[in-house]
Amino acid sequence: MKPLVLEKEQAGHWLKGLCNNFDIFAPLPTDKGYSDWQKWDGGDLFDVAKGVPKSSIKTFFFPQPEVLFQFNARASAPDAFRLREPKCQDKPRILFGVRPCDARSVVLNSMPYEEDPYFQKRIQETFIVGFLCREGCSTCFCKWTGGSPTGTEGMDVAAIDLGQVLYVEILSDKGKRLVGNGFFRSPTKDEETEAKDFVEKAKGQALDQDVASILRSKGLMHLYDAPFWNSVSEPCINCGTCTFLCPTCYCFDIQDETLRGKGRRIRYWDSCMFPLFTQHASGHNPRGDKLKRVRNRFMHKLKYFPDRFGPISCVGCGRCVRDCPVNIDIRQVLRSLLEI
Numbered sequence: 001m002k003p004l005v006l007e008k009e010q011a012g013h014w015l016k017g018l019c020n021n022f023d024i025f026a027p028l029p030t031d032k033g034y035s036d037w038q039k040w041d042g043g044d045l046f047d048v049a050k051g052v053p054k055s056s057i058k059t060f061f062f063p064q065p066e067v068l069f070q071f072n073a074r075a076s077a078p079d080a081f082r083l084r085e086p087k088c089q090d091k092p093r094i095l096f097g098v099r100p101c102d103a104r105s106v107v108l109n110s111m112p113y114e115e116d117p118y119f120q121k122r123i124q125e126t127f128i129v130g131f132l133c134r135e136g137c138s139t140c141f142c143k144w145t146g147g148s149p150t151g152t153e154g155m156d157v158a159a160i161d162l163g164q165v166l167y168v169e170i171l172s173d174k175g176k177r178l179v180g181n182g183f184f185r186s187p188t189k190d191e192e193t194e195a196k197d198f199v200e201k202a203k204g205q206a207l208d209q210d211v212a213s214i215l216r217s218k219g220l221m222h223l224y225d226a227p228f229w230n231s232v233s234e235p236c237i238n239c240g241t242c243t244f245l246c247p248t249c250y251c252f253d254i255q256d257e258t259l260r261g262k263g264r265r266i267r268y269w270d271s272c273m274f275p276l277f278t279q280h281a282s283g284h285n286p287r288g289d290k291l292k293r294v295r296n297r298f299m300h301k302l303k304y305f306p307d308r309f310g311p312i313s314c315v316g317c318g319r320c321v322r323d324c325p326v327n328i329d330i331r332q333v334l335r336s337l338l339e340i
């Protein structure tokens with residue numbers, strides 16, 4: 001489909017027109033000094049700092065928590081313990097302003113969750129309007145991980161911010177459903193040139209080595225027994241911040257609970273950085289010390305996942321670099337793994 005242009009001052013009107021059928025979320029400023037995903041209330045959509053918002057978009061695909069099914073827990077009831085799907089009242093959602101790294105994380109997470117009906121249903125109901133990046137921030141590194149500041153993987157609509165206008169490309173049938181309401185026009189020649197320049201500049205920063213292939217070719221025990229894991233893990237306080245903020249961390253736990261005759265099974269986020277995550281009922285814990293947990297987190301992202309699915313399970317968003325309280329930096333770990 002040919003590119004289109006939307007005047008920025010029309011963006012609010014366009015989205016308001018979609019509000020009847022969609023809930024719209026965007027990275028908006030918070031009173032804590034950073035931007036984060038919030039339901040759009042009709043205000044300014046473009047007063048957002050560059051780079052990624054505090055949280056990733058995984059919460060829209062893996063709600064925290066998610067009810068898997070419900071049941072009547074009163075043994076005398078005629079429908080006792082019969083499983084029912086939870087009623088979902090949510091409208092389909094538009095995520096407006098998703099950066100290329102976060103959009104790509106949905107594609108990566110779809111690999112292990114290919115057969116998960118809950119995840120797949122949310123993919124169907126979520127429309128991603130991505131914003132390509134003019135420049136990165138000090139902590140992001142998407143091009144190391146197979147992505148690009150102008151990558152469009154996972155997006156339904158890709159937008160380039162050209163100042164007064166958004167230059168828009170429609171990438172899926174879902175995307176087509178969003179733009180058919182008269183707010184868009186064809187781009188001028190100047191706008192086409194400007195958009196092309198934007199993408200060309202980003203291409204100049206292309207990945208200079210195929211990190212995923214290099215790591216796939218390295219022997220597992222060679223990386224597993226590397227001496228630097230001790231110094232990498234030493235400062236870790238196992239707070240789990242890195243895993244909760246990471247768009248490509250998807251570990252979960254499941255619990256059944258009953259209260260006043262109502263029962264439900266819940267899936268909620270868990271973290272491989274917590275000792276209890278791997279504790280067996282016997283008391284044995286195969287990852288009982290933090291060296292093993294830190295090593296597992298990085299080995300999963302940089303070796304086990306690529307061995308199984310191809311790409312690295314990291315999109316280089318830099319959230320873990322930005323927010324780890326003891327400054328453990330995955331870029332340094334990646335360099336060390338490539339060097340041994």
Ligand code: SF4
Nearest residue numbers: 236237239240242324
């Ligand atoms: S954020 Fe840093 S300190 Fe916290 S668990 Fe992750 S690596 Fe360890």
Ligand code: SF4
Nearest residue numbers: 246314315317318320
């Ligand atoms: S590991 Fe860190 S940089 Fe990579 S996707 Fe997760 S939070 Fe982002």
